[in-house]
């Protein structure tokens with residue numbers, strides 16, 4: 766596996782040209798499509814669901830990383846699995862039974878993960894590491910693209926890195942550590958040093974591609 770992965774968040778893409786946006790960021794070297802699902806209930810915004818996931822699935826072989834900011838989570842999980850999601854993550858606050866929701870994701874043939882808001886303790890990991898393929902740390906409060914990176918996330922990344930490394934040493938199984946919110950070319954190196962291996966970037970990527978040149982994302986993806 767690559768040591769670092771870039772995951773553009775299509776929340777900041779031009780939705781009127783979504784297919785082209787996805788094709789172009791992947792052609793520019795992005796590794797993962799980060800797919801933000803918001804329900805106007807768990808978070809104060811409303812975005813896209815399984816129909817859009819299904820529509821973009823044929824455009825790329827890249828991993829589609831579905832970040833569920835919804836409550837409750839369980840009933841939407843099978844729909845995203847059928848729509849072609851590869852990874853499904855959710856917030857512990859969105860599930861009544863975290864272990865059950867993680868099993869449901871795996872049973873549907875997807876990789877699973879838990880998402881931690883800035884103030885949510887990492888303790889939720891302790892008894893479910895065997896059921897987790899990715900840990901996603903939020904470095905903004907979820908709901909909107911274009912927010913500023915919360916610096917306390919760096920200390921939390923180090924704690925998560927230590928937990929994951931201890932687990933990998935014991936089991937031989939890899940778990941990815943993803944960071945989401947306010948990542949840009951100026952802070953990504955420091956974030957990598959704190960332990961992240963997978964980097965969501967929404968406004969930093971799609972904000973750099975306002976023209977119609979098909980190579981418009983080459984320089985931002987390469988500079989991340």
Ligand code: DX5
Pocket residue numbers: 774776777799801832905906907908909910911912945946947948965966967968969
């Ligand atoms: C925020 C979303 C993020 C967001 C990141 O709730 O989970 O994925 O799109 O956008 P930027 O990179 O602009 O902070």
Ligand code: ZN
Pocket residue numbers: 774799800801832945965
């Ligand atoms: Zn996200």
